Amino acid sequence: MSTPLLFAPPAGAADLARAHRELHTTTQLLRTLVHASPLAIVAIDGEQNVLSWNHAAEQLFGWREHEVLGRPAPNVPPEAQDEFQRQFADVMRGAAFTGCRALRRRKDGAPLDISLSAAPLRDDGNAVVGIMMIIADITERMQLEEQLRQAQKMEAVGRLAGGIAHDFNNLLTVIRCHADLLHASLDADDPRREDAVEVMHTADRASSLTRQLLAFSRKQVLQPRIIDLNVVITDMERMLRRLIDATVELVTIPAPALGHVRADPGQLEQVLVNLALNARDAMPRGGSIIIETANVAFSAPRAHPHGVVRAGEYVMLSITDNGRGMTAEAQAHCFEPFFTTKEQGKGTGLGLSTVYGIVRQSGGHVTFRTELGKGTTFTVYLPRLATGTPIGMPAIGSDVLPRGTETILVVEDESAVRSLVKRLLERQGYQVLTARHGADALALRERHEGPIHLLLTDMVMPEMGGSELAERLQATSPQLRALYMSGYTAGTNEHHEIIAPRSAFLAKPFSAEELVRRVRAALGG
Numbered sequence: 001m002s003t004p005l006l007f008a009p010p011a012g013a014a015d016l017a018r019a020h021r022e023l024h025t026t027t028q029l030l031r032t033l034v035h036a037s038p039l040a041i042v043a044i045d046g047e048q049n050v051l052s053w054n055h056a057a058e059q060l061f062g063w064r065e066h067e068v069l070g071r072p073a074p075n076v077p078p079e080a081q082d083e084f085q086r087q088f089a090d091v092m093r094g095a096a097f098t099g100c101r102a103l104r105r106r107k108d109g110a111p112l113d114i115s116l117s118a119a120p121l122r123d124d125g126n127a128v129v130g131i132m133m134i135i136a137d138i139t140e141r142m143q144l145e146e147q148l149r150q151a152q153k154m155e156a157v158g159r160l161a162g163g164i165a166h167d168f169n170n171l172l173t174v175i176r177c178h179a180d181l182l183h184a185s186l187d188a189d190d191p192r193r194e195d196a197v198e199v200m201h202t203a204d205r206a207s208s209l210t211r212q213l214l215a216f217s218r219k220q221v222l223q224p225r226i227i228d229l230n231v232v233i234t235d236m237e238r239m240l241r242r243l244i245d246a247t248v249e250l251v252t253i254p255a256p257a258l259g260h261v262r263a264d265p266g267q268l269e270q271v272l273v274n275l276a277l278n279a280r281d282a283m284p285r286g287g288s289i290i291i292e293t294a295n296v297a298f299s300a301p302r303a304h305p306h307g308v309v310r311a312g313e314y315v316m317l318s319i320t321d322n323g324r325g326m327t328a329e330a331q332a333h334c335f336e337p338f339f340t341t342k343e344q345g346k347g348t349g350l351g352l353s354t355v356y357g358i359v360r361q362s363g364g365h366v367t368f369r370t371e372l373g374k375g376t377t378f379t380v381y382l383p384r385l386a387t388g389t390p391i392g393m394p395a396i397g398s399d400v401l402p403r404g405t406e407t408i409l410v411v412e413d414e415s416a417v418r419s420l421v422k423r424l425l426e427r428q429g430y431q432v433l434t435a436r437h438g439a440d441a442l443a444l445r446e447r448h449e450g451p452i453h454l455l456l457t458d459m460v461m462p463e464m465g466g467s468e469l470a471e472r473l474q475a476t477s478p479q480l481r482a483l484y485m486s487g488y489t490a491g492t493n494e495h496h497e498i499i500a501p502r503s504a505f506l507a508k509p510f511s512a513e514e515l516v517r518r519v520r521a522a523l524g525g
Helices: 013-036 055-061 078-092 139-185 192-217 229-243 265-281 328-333 351-361 415-427 438-447 466-476 512-522
Strands: 040-045 050-053 097-105 111-122 128-137 225-227 248-253 261-263 287-298 302-304 307-309 312-321 365-371 375-383 407-411 431-435 454-458 481-486 505-507
Touching: 040 055, 055 128, 078 097, 078 111, 078 128, 111 139, 139 192, 139 415, 139 512, 225 229, 225 265, 229 248, 229 265, 229 287, 248 265, 261 265, 261 375, 265 287, 265 312, 265 351, 265 375, 351 365, 351 375, 407 415, 407 438, 407 466, 415 431, 415 512, 431 438, 438 466, 454 466, 454 512, 466 481, 481 512, 505 512
Parallel strands: 248 287, 407 431, 407 454, 454 481, 481 505
Antiparallel strands: 040 050, 040 128, 097 111, 111 128, 225 261, 287 312, 302 307, 312 375, 365 375
């Protein structure tokens, strides 16, 4: 029986040399992997001094390796120190974690959102002597997630706003038209006429607010036409000068040979007014507003914090002020509805969200750049048309309201609006038939023996929308003309959201004069 060896024989020189070579190779391999990693890898010792700082950490945070080795990690901002110390203590006790979101900063001070994974760093005796961290930059991902949350929130508020505006516009139509009737029935020297006028003006102001809600929610019926943006600016310039303070200089720089766009001119006027007023409010002590147009083209998509401008040819509209600029918070929320930096009672918070809704509904993009104390520029990009001739706005007729004798079928599910429209049109000599909804209208058409010259229908009704009703009636009566009315179009077929020509649509709320003139125009008067 042999005696067991108490000690292994000493390794030969060749074995020892081979072991050193293998250790060196392994060390070099690990060092290469660490420094070639696309993720930042940082190791710190028990005193929180940096032991390792790879190339990706240099690229991410901005500090070079020689600037941080042997020193506390400089990338932890003061507001994240408490959390960092808790995590460090947990790992030093042997814990590990993966994918924890944390805040860090770059050498230039820019904040970074990171995903942090950490594990204990141990010595030969298995004692924890430090921690090893793997860091991924998730700043862009967090921005995209925030944009998604913002878009979802805006969509939810938009649906609510559109629904409220639809019902409110029906009420405003009744108020506005009854005020018209009351005003017309009173003698010129009757003091109550002033009360009627004030009701009319108040209804008009309320109508403006609902238009902003609908523009924000992107549920407004577009009445687009081919337009020259320079002409819109020229036509608006006098009014804009009245709106802004006398201490603010207004400068317009129209581009020569500006391309044409297809958009609703009334909505573009609203964009100009909102951006000009926003610029004015940013300069309480005066300054200058520069409105500029240009033809631009992008060969590749261009990303910005609020979306991506697709490649293509655009007509650009920019509004620049030299005011106080926007804070980081204002930049993050500027297109949100009801967000405002103005004093209570000084603003609705719908101005910029309205601009955003109008531009996006028109197929365009809106971006901005700003700097505290130096000013802000909002830039609108609208798709440029290859061909097309601008079309002017229809002229208002004489002061005498037009009359007629044709038969009109009025289809409206709101009884107050339906009876009011019937009354107004009968006053002008028309024969008026009324129906509550599409099925009612089809049944009435079957019973009615004479011709029907015009269908005046609401677009949004239960079971059958106005456009479908018109198609079914015109299938058997091709000569029948249609005039649509609505406060908004949510719930209708998206292909009918854009109505043209202008005379084919009557936006609620409307005045008695608007109703009568638009009916006459639709009949070919």
